[in-house]
Amino acid sequence: QFADYHDFAILNTRPRTPKDKGLAEVCVQIIQRSVLVKLRERKFFSLEELQKAIDVEVDRINNGITKRFPESRSDRFHRFEKNELLALPKHPYPFSKWIFQQTVSEFYQFTIDGNIYSVPYTLIGKKLDIGVTSHEVQFYYENELITSHSLLEGYGQASILDEHMPANH
Structure with missing residues (x-):
């Protein structure tokens, strides 16, 4: 990246x-x-x-x-x-904290720094890599960005998207 x-x-x-x-x-x-x-x-x-x-x-x-x-x-x-030499990008590279090879649970959610983020339910059982920047949480499956959420401030908040849920949820 x-x-x-x-x-x-x-x-x-x-x-x-x-x-x-x-x-x-x-x-x-x-x-x-x-x-x-x-x-x-x-x-x-x-x-x-x-x-x-x-x-x-x-x-x-x-x-x-x-x-x-x-x-x-x-x-x-x-x-x-x-x-x-080419000019440097306008903004510096957004460094990320990485969490590797995390298995998607049956609830298709991850808790990161005390907040909950959803991923598509079709990834249940798959291993994802998670990148956390100063403003965003990104979820990757086999090095491809699957979804991202704005980083939640505070503790105990949730970012669960309807499109990540199965139809019978």
């Missing part, structure tokens, strides 16, 4: 096989050797102090020139990539 929201693809690699993305592995090594090793003996008393020290080392890496690469990473970024 995060990838869809920002319009990019996630390409998985085989587990425990650094051969798939060698360039990424080399970048991790560079950071470990050039940043972490240099900073591991230092003591930091705030996150801001640590972030400043990391920024200095990362800037040194990005602006560095080597015999093999006479142009810095920063220069290559500005020349090739910066103009290709």
Whole structure:
């Protein structure tokens, strides 16, 4: 969902096989050797102090020139990539609290944070994933959004939709 929201693809690699993305592995090594090793003996008393020290080392890496690469990473970024970047979405990604593999009971309802939400009765016995954002509760079956409800404030309230009930209810 995060990838869809920002319009990019996630390409998985085989587990425990650094051969798939060698360039990424080399970048991790560079950071470990050039940043972490240099900073591991230092003591930091705030996150801001640590972030400043990391920024200095990362800037040194990005602006560095080597015999093999006479142009810095920063220069290559500005020349090739910066103009290709897309604008960020107007609103930040709505992070969710997830509850996975919850079985729909015979009452086709779920209690979340003390409030009750309905799902279609046809899903009784099926396992759903539930995403809770700051304003919505979403129910997914096999990674497909089935229904959503506005997040209820307070405790003991219910959001039960008539279309979720069987005809004989």
